[in-house]
Amino acid sequence: MSGHSAGAEIERLIQLLARLPGLGPRSARRAALQMLGKKETLMRPLADAISQAADHVLTCSTCGNMDTKDPCSICTDTRRDAGVICVVEHVADLWALERAGANSGQYHVLGGTLSALDGIGPDDLNIAGLVDRISGGDVREIVLALNATVDGQATAHYITDQVQSYGASISQVAHGVPVGGEMDYLDDGTLAAAMKARRPF
Incomplete structure (x- = not known):
């Protein structure tokens, strides 16, 4: 993997995190570094939780919950x-x-x-x-x-x-x-x- 590719992937992670409410670019950068520094204990479980939520969480057709x-x-x-x-x-x-x-x-x-x-x-x-x-x-x-x-x-x-x-x-x-x-x-x-x-x- 080239250095450019790794940089682009980190940058994409930071840009996506920065879209979350309460996280600006600086906070997103800090969060990304924290995750990358704790891949096994934080980043992989978080990625798994996000994937599970994306696949299984629904909006209730009755109330909107x-x-x-x-x-x-x-x-x-x-x-x-x-x-x-x-x-x-x-x-x-x-x-x-x-x-x-x-x-x-x-x-x-x-x-x-x-x-x-x-x-x-x-x-x-x-x-x-x-x-x-x-x-x-x-x-x-x-x-x-x-x-x-x-x-x-x-x-x-x-x-x-x-x-x-x-x-x-x-x-x-x-x-x-x-x-x-x-x-x-x-x-x-x-x-x-x-x-x-x-x-x-």
């Missing part, structure tokens, strides 16, 4: 309250609420928020899927656990307009967090308290 089966383990858990659907922007928010043990119902992942600036409209989000789930009439409550941002609140209002005719009560998590705060960065206690203190929207 990521799992190794579809429907996911949350949707198929009969101990959960199917009459409550907690609506979140991203899978990271779902996982944060699960870590906190804050929701005993089901979930629905929108995949983002409405944003005129970014050109994201209702058809770009999983809102139609939510309406389908609610239209059956078995859902008693919709909990809007969206970020306390302008786009998050605009999305909450839009969803309310779409689903209020189906008879389910609509509540919103209490925002005991700074305006502009994001669910995934909150501690478990704050998340759990916000879920408990939800109120009609």
